[in-house]
Amino acid sequence: MDECDSFSDNNKVVTELRGLPSKVVAGSGWVNFTYRVTNKSKKDFNAVEAYVDLLAIDGEKFEDSSRFLTLQWQIGGEWKAISIEDGYFGTTGKLKPGEYADAKLRLMVDAKAPAGFGAAFTTGVHIDGKGGCEFGETMIFEFDILAAGTKPGDVDDAEGKPGDKPGNKPAPQGDLEELPVTGNLAETGSSSILPTVGIAGGIAVVAGAGVVFAMKRRRSGDATA
Structure with a gap:
């Protein structure tokens, strides 16, 4: 990755998680x-670095339980760990307008x-x-994280909501393995995520989670202005 001399926002760099369940039972194995x-956008993207971070909050003590x-992610037929402290795990090659890259x-x-x-x-x-x-x-x-042995009942996919992370933005890492371009929106249809304003529902939970997220960012020192 080239060194970044300037930082800006571009809401045409769109990321989503497809198929992440809205409920996960502890000890139930891998969830794909x-x-x-x-x-x-209407311009070519040179490369996009892919970022994902997870956190968990104890429902009784409201403490960070992300260690569980x-x-x-899968690359070259192998599964590799994504560091919850770093978040960056891969990079795309050039993405033309409407193209997307997927990672399992x-x-x-x-x-x-x-x-x-x-x-x-x-984010990307x-x-x-x-x-x-x-x-x-x-x-x-x-x-939701359900206790081990719980029967989850009907489970829908988690829905994405736009919202700024508290604290500073994580800095790009560089030296990442490449995600292949896998399709074009013109061929497959637009994203299933509907635009919303703010964070609807569970706002108290996300607000508390956001504090933990900000603390993790500060501890890791992985941030830029």
């Missing part, structure tokens, strides 16, 4: 879903995890190759 980054989460992800919640709440944060950073880094909008996907 997909990370997608799409170029919804394991996140991996999976999540495991340890059987010892307390019942509570989880949230996944996604367009590295324009000229010293500029353009941050896409942050998307938040909330899910």
Whole structure:
């Protein structure tokens, strides 16, 4: 990755999680879903660095229980860990307008995890190759963490809601493995995520989760202005 001399926002760098369930039972094994980054602008993207972060909150003590989460992505037929402290895991090649790149992800919640709440944060950073880094909008996907042995009943996919992460934005990492371009919106239809304003529902949970997220960012020192 080229060094970033400037930072700006670009809401045409669109990220989403497809198939992440809205409920996950602790100790139930791997949960598979997909990370997608799409170029919804009218210009070519040189490269987009993919970012995802997870956190969990104990539903009784409201303490950070993220240590019970394991996140991996598949590259070259192998599963590799995504550091919850770093968040960046891959980069696209050039994305033309309407093109997107997918990555297979999976999540495991340890059987010892307390019942509570989880949230996944996604974004993408367009590295324009000229010293500029353009941050896409942050998307938040909330899910319930159920105690081991619980029957979850009907489970829908977690819905993404736009919302800025508290604190500073995570800095791009560089030296990441490439996500292949996998399709074009012109061929497959637009994203299923509907635009919303703010964070609807569970606002107290996400607000508390956001504080933990900000604390993790400060501890890791992985931030830029």
